Amino acid sequence: MSENVKKPLLAACRHLLHPLVRILLRHGISHGEFADSVRGAYIDIAQNELVPPDRPQTDARIAILTGLTKHDVARIRKADAEADDEVGLNRIARVLQGWSQDPEFLGPYGLPLEVPFEGDSISFESLVRRYAGDASARSLLEELVRAKAALETDDGYVRLLNRTYLPTPLDPAGLEHLGNVVNYFIDTVDFNLQKKRQGEGRFERYAITMEGLSPGDFQEFDALIREKGQELLEILDDWLGQHEIRGGHKLPDSASIKTGIGIFHFIERTSSLSSKDRF
Numbered sequence: 001m002s003e004n005v006k007k008p009l010l011a012a013c014r015h016l017l018h019p020l021v022r023i024l025l026r027h028g029i030s031h032g033e034f035a036d037s038v039r040g041a042y043i044d045i046a047q048n049e050l051v052p053p054d055r056p057q058t059d060a061r062i063a064i065l066t067g068l069t070k071h072d073v074a075r076i077r078k079a080d081a082e083a084d085d086e087v088g089l090n091r092i093a094r095v096l097q098g099w100s101q102d103p104e105f106l107g108p109y110g111l112p113l114e115v116p117f118e119g120d121s122i123s124f125e126s127l128v129r130r131y132a133g134d135a136s137a138r139s140l141l142e143e144l145v146r147a148k149a150a151l152e153t154d155d156g157y158v159r160l161l162n163r164t165y166l167p168t169p170l171d172p173a174g175l176e177h178l179g180n181v182v183n184y185f186i187d188t189v190d191f192n193l194q195k196k197r198q199g200e201g202r203f204e205r206y207a208i209t210m211e212g213l214s215p216g217d218f219q220e221f222d223a224l225i226r227e228k229g230q231e232l233l234e235i236l237d238d239w240l241g242q243h244e245i246r247g248g249h250k251l252p253d254s255a256s257i258k259t260g261i262g263i264f265h266f267i268e269r270t271s272s273l274s275s276k277d278r279f
Helices: 003-026 031-050 059-066 070-081 089-101 124-132 137-146 172-193 215-243
Strands: 150-152 157-160
Touching (some): 003 172, 031 059, 031 070, 059 070, 089 124, 089 172, 089 215, 124 137
């Protein structure tokens, strides 16, 4: 790679790491601990995208591709294989989508039914089996209740309160959310940087002020985003739910396109922000 590309690319990486390093330092994650995550990311890409399918994914081959030591590759791959499988954010999202769109779980006027927790037909357990596979229904419900997305009544029924799941920042699902949002956005930017012709990229647009807003106008803009952004996301979520491949029509992974859209409100940070605002 030429220096006129390498230097600005590394500068861009340093800039995009600023918010991530802020989060890490806030929660006591050292450079050494973060460095292991970077090593893991290099290994992920090497074994998933760089090693040809017909070649063995040996530690030595991955070490050569990434510049890591063979010892580090073996250590990190072993730790990944032993990692526990948590109730993931994608499973939670699928359950909420199914509860909001599956006709069997909808009542009059298309409103989600209040369902018993247990049961083989229409129940929260059957909803989880249908949309989250072998995930623990009890663990998933506890997470939804804690996030105020669902409520369990005294008589054993479960009620949907909010079809949007917003985990708290330090929850495992909240940290998974952080990784997903950043990954999806950077992957979209990377895809668009590689496009060869106009119109071949993915949709990526933003609206921004040049001189800023007054505090009053900012509050109005924030309210507008929450209203219109939620409306748009629900329209798009309904469309995805209606067209998602289900049951016996499932396609092989190579032919199935997992896609979606995210909307986020950003505020440019400046040196005038107080230390409380920064952290």
